[in-house]
Amino acid sequence: MRWIKRTAASMVALLGLQAAHATELTIGDPAPGFSLKDQANQPHALADYRGRWVVLYFYPKDDTPGCTTEACNFRDDLPVLRALGVQIIGVSIDSTASHAQFAKKFDLPFPLLADTSGRVARAYDALTSFGPVRFARRHTFIIDPDGKIAKVYRNVKPATHSREIQRDVKALQAARKTSG
DSSP states (O other): OHHHHHHHHHHHHHTTEEEOOOOOOOTTSBOOOOEEEOTTSOEEEGGGGTTSEEEEEEOSOTTSHHHHHHHHHHHHTHHHHHHTTEEEEEEESSOHHHHHHHHHHHTOOSOEEEOTTOHHHHHTTOEEEETTEEEEOSOEEEEOTTSBEEEEESSOOTTTHHHHHHHHHHHHHHHHHHHO
């Protein structure tokens, strides 16, 4: 098993791929705090959303096909998500100016946070690089009202992700009611 891990790490290094690894978050872990600016240059901290369900989704790049599909599906499904008490927050390492153009072009009514240093993406184990180019991997975290990780998605399909989130939030909320 050790040999496989070393070989995989060597292959990743050989190809110039690197993950800026943090400890992989799992269900029940406290969600790492953050404070970042959105597309309107307004600050948002995870603590601002305490007591609410948060869908924190990381995406590679503004105005690219998969990222646009994912964001527009969240936009289109926002009435259902809001009815569930969910706050959608997108994060990439793009700038606030890039986020502003992306949000305006596609009428995105939720915060897109600029993690230009990659610090938050790294804390969520969502930062990677291809040679000198860094970007956030397409990972999503549902954070419960207590600030804990309730669900982790590491293999996101942009076309169906919003519906998957709706289904899972409903199930998480139902489970919370029966156990609380």
